[in-house]
Amino acid sequence: xxxxxxxxxxxxxxxxxxxxxxxxxxxxxxxxxxxxxxxxxxxxxxxxxxxxxxxxxxxxxxxxxxxxxxxxxxxxxxxxxxxxxxxxxxxxxxxxxxxxxxxxxxxxxxxxxxxxxxxxxxxxxxxxxxxxxxxxxxxxxxxxxxxxxxxxxxxxxxxxxxxxxxxxxxxxxxxxxxxxxxxxxxxxxxxxxxxxxxxxxxxxxxxxxxxxxxxxxxxxxxxxxxxxxxxxxxxxxxxxxxxxxxxxxxxxxxxxxxxxxxxxxxxxxxxxxxxxxxxxxxxxxxxxxxxxxxxxxxxxxxxxxxxxxxxxxxxxxxxxxxxxxxxxxxxxxxxxxxxxxxxxxxxxxxxxxxxxxxxxxxxxxxxxx
Numbered sequence: 310x311x312x313x314x315x316x317x318x319x320x321x322x323x324x325x326x327x328x329x330x331x332x333x334x335x336x337x338x339x340x341x342x343x344x345x346x347x348x349x350x351x352x353x354x355x356x357x358x359x360x361x362x363x364x365x366x367x368x369x370x371x372x373x374x375x376x377x378x379x380x381x382x383x384x385x386x387x388x389x390x391x392x393x394x395x396x397x398x399x400x401x402x403x404x405x406x407x408x409x410x411x412x413x414x415x416x417x418x419x420x421x422x423x424x425x426x427x428x429x430x431x432x433x434x435x436x437x438x439x440x441x442x443x444x445x446x447x448x449x450x451x452x453x454x455x456x457x458x459x460x461x462x463x464x465x466x467x468x469x470x471x472x473x474x475x476x477x478x479x480x481x482x483x484x485x486x487x488x489x490x491x492x493x494x495x496x497x498x499x500x501x502x503x504x505x506x507x508x509x510x511x512x513x514x515x516x517x518x519x520x521x522x523x524x525x526x527x528x529x530x531x532x533x534x535x536x537x538x539x540x541x542x543x544x545x546x547x548x549x550x551x552x553x554x555x556x557x558x559x560x561x562x563x564x565x566x567x568x569x570x571x572x573x574x575x576x577x578x579x580x581x582x583x584x585x586x587x588x589x590x591x592x593x594x595x596x597x598x599x600x601x602x603x604x605x606x607x608x609x610x611x612x613x614x615x616x617x618x619x620x621x622x623x624x625x626x627x628x629x630x631x632x633x634x635x636x637x638x639x640x641x642x643x644x645x646x647x648x649x650x651x652x653x654x655x656x657x658x659x660x661x662x663x664x665x666x667x668x669x670x671x672x673x674x675x676x677x678x
Contacts, residue, residue, distance in 0.1 A: 329571070361601070369548070373549040377523060385622070390406070415525075418435065420531055427532065439525075460519075501533060510575050512526045531547060546590075551582060557578065636650065659675060661674070
């Protein structure tokens with residue numbers, strides 16, 4: 310089995326990271342300006358729209374952080390769970406899916422209780438939430454405790470495997486995590502956004518759990534970014550941007566974990582990725598405003614609860630083409646009833662019929678002027 314000479318945690322001066330401040334200064338300044346601009350836009354929204362923007366951003370965080378690890382969660386169930394826990398109106402949302410509850414609970418604990426100290430017990434609670442059955446797929450996971458065995462990332466055929474990364478030995482984890490948590494909870498003369506980047510890298514390099522380390526590392530970064538935002542409403546999703554840059558994310562982790570303690574490349578990418586997440590948030594806010602304008606426009610339009618539920622599904626981003634048969638399945642009604650619902654919504658200027666006809670005719674929301 311081939312492996313590289315030394316991993317970063319095996320260096321004598323680990324974990325005394327350092328970086329080129331001059332290289333980071335401009336990017337950090339730009340990101341902090343973007344944060345201020347976004348927070349200003351959020352503050353200008355009414356309370357209800359701020360809550361909706363927070364819901365949208367947290368839903369993206371939960372969905373995309375899981376997607377990075379290859380787990381696809383049902384979006385509407387994620388929204389339902391978040392809406393319930395945030396005390397928002399759940400009209401139009403399906404029942405909560407038990408599979409998403411743990412991920413939602415961890416994300417809300419990280420972002421809604423960001424000022425609380427990060428402790429081993431809190432991390433164990435997050436880990437329990439991620440693996441409530443004690444299994445990750447078909448494999449048993451040691452839940453709510455540090456791993457007791459080795460951890461390697463390996464690829465290649467049998468006999469010619471390549472070790473991409475090897476985490477610290479299990480017997481070192483108590484000391485490693487004590488040092489990490491002591492640093493994280495202590496006041497530091499370090500920009501809070503940079504601290505989020507360092508914390509993410511440091512934790513995922515220690516890799517203290519059997520599974521779930523990536524999701525927990527991103528939750529820790531979100532906790533610290535919430536502190537950096539001054540506990541303001543969440544308006545962006547770092548995990549969604551990391552998912553969009555997933556291959557670069559993994560490649561940079563690998564090269565940084567087998568490099569030197571100068572982590573300037575990792576910090577540069579993290580800041581740039583955050584900047585792109587903040588830019589992307591403008592789109593999320595735009596979607597929130599579109600929904601607000603839609604319901605304002607149709608506040609006096611008579612709609613059945615079934616119609617309201619399904620229009621909300623379209624506003625939240627319906628994937629694929631909406632047909633009468635899909636409408637009937639979602640609404641749990643007959644196809645004739647679905648057809649009448651659609652015809653009524655077309656007559657009220659809410660839906661438009663796509664140009665293709667026949668049995669698979671599709672429908673979409675009419676654009677707002």
